[in-house]
Amino acid sequence: MNERKFDSTPEIQILEIERDSIKFKLSNVDTSFANALRRIMIAEVPTMAIDLVEFEVNTSILNDEFLAHRLGLIPLTSSSVDEFRYTRDCDCELDDPCGKCSVILNLDVWNKSSGDQSMDRNAKTDAETQLVTSDHLKSADPRVTPVHSMDDDQDDTSHKILIAKLGPDQRLKFKAIAKKGFGQEHAKWSPVCVATYRFVPKIKISYQSPNSEKTQSAYSKIVDSCPARVFKMNQDRIEIENEDRCFFCEECTKKANELDAGINIAIESEPNTFVFSVESTGALKPTEIVLSALRILKEKLRAIHGRLPEDNDLIR
Amino acid sequence: MIRLPEHTVNLPEPFESFLLPEGTKKITIEPDERTPNSVTCIIEKETHTIGNLLRMKLLEDPNVLFAGYKVPHPLEHKVVLRVQTQNSDPTTAIKQSLDSLIKDCDLLEKQFKEKTKHDL
Numbered sequence: 001m002n003e004r005k006f007d008s009t010p011e012i013q014i015l016e017i018e019r020d021s022i023k024f025k026l027s028n029v030d031t032s033f034a035n036a037l038r039r040i041m042i043a044e045v046p047t048m049a050i051d052l053v054e055f056e057v058n059t060s061i062l063n064d065e066f067l068a069h070r071l072g073l074i075p076l077t078s079s080s081v082d083e084f085r086y087t088r089d090c091d092c093e094l095d096d097p098c099g100k101c102s103v104i105l106n107l108d109v110w111n112k113s114s115g116d117q118s119m120d121r122n123a124k125t126d127a128e129t130q131l132v133t134s135d136h137l138k139s140a141d142p143r144v145t146p147v148h149s150m151d152d153d154q155d156d157t158s159h160k161i162l163i164a165k166l167g168p169d170q171r172l173k174f175k176a177i178a179k180k181g182f183g184q185e186h187a188k189w190s191p192v193c194v195a196t197y198r199f200v201p202k203i204k205i206s207y208q209s210p211n212s213e214k215t216q217s218a219y220s221k222i223v224d225s226c227p228a229r230v231f232k233m234n235q236d237r238i239e240i241e242n243e244d245r246c247f248f249c250e251e252c253t254k255k256a257n258e259l260d261a262g263i264n265i266a267i268e269s270e271p272n273t274f275v276f277s278v279e280s281t282g283a284l285k286p287t288e289i290v291l292s293a294l295r296i297l298k299e300k301l302r303a304i305h306g307r308l309p310e311d312n313d314l315i316r
Numbered sequence: 317m318i319r320l321p322e323h324t325v326n327l328p329e330p331f332e333s334f335l336l337p338e339g340t341k342k343i344t345i346e347p348d349e350r351t352p353n354s355v356t357c358i359i360e361k362e363t364h365t366i367g368n369l370l371r372m373k374l375l376e377d378p379n380v381l382f383a384g385y386k387v388p389h390p391l392e393h394k395v396v397l398r399v400q401t402q403n404s405d406p407t408t409a410i411k412q413s414l415d416s417l418i419k420d421c422d423l424l425e426k427q428f429k430e431k432t433k434h435d436l
Contacts, residue, residue, distance in 0.1 A: 010420050012427045017435045024428075029420065032372035039365040088331070185330045287432045291425065298421035300366060304359060305414040307342045308407055 020279060022286035026197070027273040034197050034274040040293040041195040043183040047078035047283040048103065048144050050176045050188075057173040060132075060164045067164060071176055072188040074134050074161050075281040076103075079288060080143040084180045097177055103144040105137045108173040111166040128168045133160035137176065144178055147282035191289050194279040199269035201246035203230070209262025211236050218261030225255040238263070333393045336361050345407060354382070354400035355407065363387065367395035373413040374399055380409055 008028050016023040026034055053068040060067075085101045092098035111130040134146035148159045164172060183190030209215065219238050223231045228245040231238050231252065252265045280286045336342060340360060348354040359366065367385040374383035382400040399406040 010424055012424050012431065014428075014431045017432065026424075030372045030376075032368045033417075033420065036365045036369040039363070044365075088335070184334050285435075287428075287435055291428060294421050294425045294428065297365075298418055298425070300362075301414050301418050301421070304343065304362075304366070305411060305418070308411060308414075309345060 015275070017286065020282060020286060021194075021277065022290065023275065023277050024290070025200070025273065025275050027270075029272060029274075031272075031274075034276075036297060037290075037293055038195050038197055038276070040296050041192050041278060041289055042190055044296050045191050045284070045289055045292045046081050046180055046182045047189050047191045047281075048076045048081055048084065048178045048180055049186075049283075050074065050076070050105065051102075051179040051181065052097075052177040053174050054177075055174045057171045059170045060166055060172050061170075062164050067172075067174075070163055072186070074137075074163075075147040075283040076139075076144050076178055077147055078144065078191070078283040079285065081180055081284075083143070086181070087179050097179075099141070101179065103139060103141040103178040105139045105144075105146075105176040105178060106174075107132070107136050107138065107163075107176070108171075109136050109166060110171040110173075111168055113168050130166045131162060132164045132166060132172055133162055135160045136163075139178075191281055191284045192278055193281055194277060195289075197274040197276045199248070200273045200275055201243055201248060202268045202270050203240055203243055203246060204266045204268070205238055205240070206264045206266075207237075207262065208264060215261045215263070218256075218259040219263065221259060222252050222255045222261075222263070222265070225251045227251060328391060333363075334361055348398075348400070351400060353403065353406060354398065357397040357399065357407075357410065359395045359397065361393050362395045363393070364395075367397065369417065370397060370410070370413060373417055374409060377409055377413060379404055 010029045010033070011027045013025040013027070014022070015025055026037070050068075050071045053064070053071055055064045055067075058064055058067065062070075084103075087097060087101045090098065090101035092101060097104075109130065109132045111128070113128045113130070134148060137146050139145045146161065148161060166172060181189040216236060219236075220233055223233055223238060226246075227249060228242075228247055230240060230242055230246045232241040233239070246267065248267060248269070250267060253267060256263050256265045276290075278286050278289060280289060284292070342360050344358045346356045346358075348356060364387060367387065371383050371385045374380045379402050380399060381402055382398065385395055385397045387395055397410075399409060401409050
C-alpha cells in the first residue's frame with residue numbers, strides 16, 4: 001500500500017467533456033476518497049423523477065403499475081433541482097402536492113384511427129398503431145421536462161422515449177407527479193448511467209540480454225500478445241504506443257516470462273491516481289453531477305463534524 | 317415535518333436508509349473501558365461511503381494507533397467506527413480528519429469549477 005501524507009494536496013485534471021459525459025483524472029487522493037465520490041454520484045445526487053401517477057383513462061394493453069414504473073424511469077431535466085424541496089420536508093398536504101416540491105406532467109393520447117378495411121393486415125396494424133412517447137408528456141413547469149426535448153432540432157423520433165403503443169380507439173390519459181429524490185431511495189433518481197474510476201497503468205520494460213534474432217521474434221510475439229494493442233515494434237525495441245489502453249491483463253508479462261527472451265515487462269498502477277468516467281442520463285450536465293457530488297460529500301462531513309461533542313471529557 | 321406512510325407490510329421503507337428518525341442522535345460516542353484513548357463512534361444513517369473514507373483518513377494520522385469501521389448489518393443503516401490514539405483525545409483526531417477531508421473537497425470543488433467554467 002502506498003503511504004499518503006495526512007495533508008497532501010489533491011488535484012483534478014479534466015480530460016474530456018462531452019454533452020453527456022465527462023472524463024477526469026483525480027490524483028493525490030486515497031482510494032477511499034475516489035470511491036466515496038463515485039458512490040455519491042450514483043446514490044446521493046438529487047434529481048427529479050416521476051413518482052406518482054394518477055390514471056384517468058388507460059385502455060392500452062399495458063397495466064397502470066407497469067406504465068407508472070416506465071414513467072418513473074424517464075429522465076427529467078433537473079438542473080434546477082436545488083430550487084425544489086423534498087416532499088417530506090415540504091409544508092403542503094400529502095394529497096395535494098405543491099409547486100415547491102413537485103411538478104405535474106399531463107398526458108392525453110387517444111388513437112382515433114378507424115382502420116382502413118382495404119389494407120392488408122401488416123400495413124394496417126402499422127398505420128393504426130399510435131406511439132405514445134415522452135414527447136406527449138406536457139410539463140406544467142418548464143424547468144422540469146422529459147430530457148429529449150433539450151435538442152429540439154432533432155426531428156428523429158428515436159430520441160423520444162417510447163412509453164406505450166396504442167391500437168385503434170385505445171386511450172391513455174393520466175397526471176404524473178415528478179418529485180425530488182436521490183438514487184439511494186430508488187435508482188430512477190440516479191443522475192448517472194455510468195460512474196466508474198480506473199487506475200492509471202505504468203508500464204516498465206527492461207532489457208536484460210543483448211539483441212539477437214531470437215529475441216526479435218520473441219519481441220514481436222510479446223507485442224502481438226497484448227489484446228489492447230498497447231505496444232508496437234520500433235526497429236529492434238518494443239515501444240509503448242498507447243499506455244492508456246492497458247487494462248492490467250498482464251498477458252505481455254506472462255508472454256515475456258514464458259519466452260524467456262531476456263526482457264522483463266512490469267505493469268504497475270500509478271499510486272493515488274484515478275481516471276473517472278461519468279455518463280449522465282441527461283437529467284443533469286456531467287459537470288453538475290461531479291460538482292454536486294463534491295458538495296454533498298462536504299455537507300455530509302460537515303454534518304458529522306458539527307454533531308461531534310465539543311469538548312470530550314470521556315477520556316480519563 | 318416528516319411524514320411517514322402507513323406501514324402495511326414488513327418490507328423496510330426505502331427512506332429508512334437515509335432519514336434520521338426524530339429524536340435519534342446522529343452520532344453516539346462511547347469510550348472504551350479497557351483500552352486507553354479509544355472510543356467507539358456510532359454514526360447513524362451512513363454507509364461505507366463515509367465509514368471507509370473516515371477510517372482511511374484517520375490511518376494517515378501518525379497519532380492514530382487504530383482505526384477501523386464496520387457496517388454491522390445490511391438492514392441496520394449505521395457505521396461503527398473505532399479509533400484509538402497514542403496520547404490525545406480520539407474525538408479530536410476524528411475532527412482533524414474531517415477537517416482535512418472538508419479541505420480536500422473544498423479544494424477539488426474550486427479546481428473543478430475553475431477548470432470547467434467554460435463548459436458549465
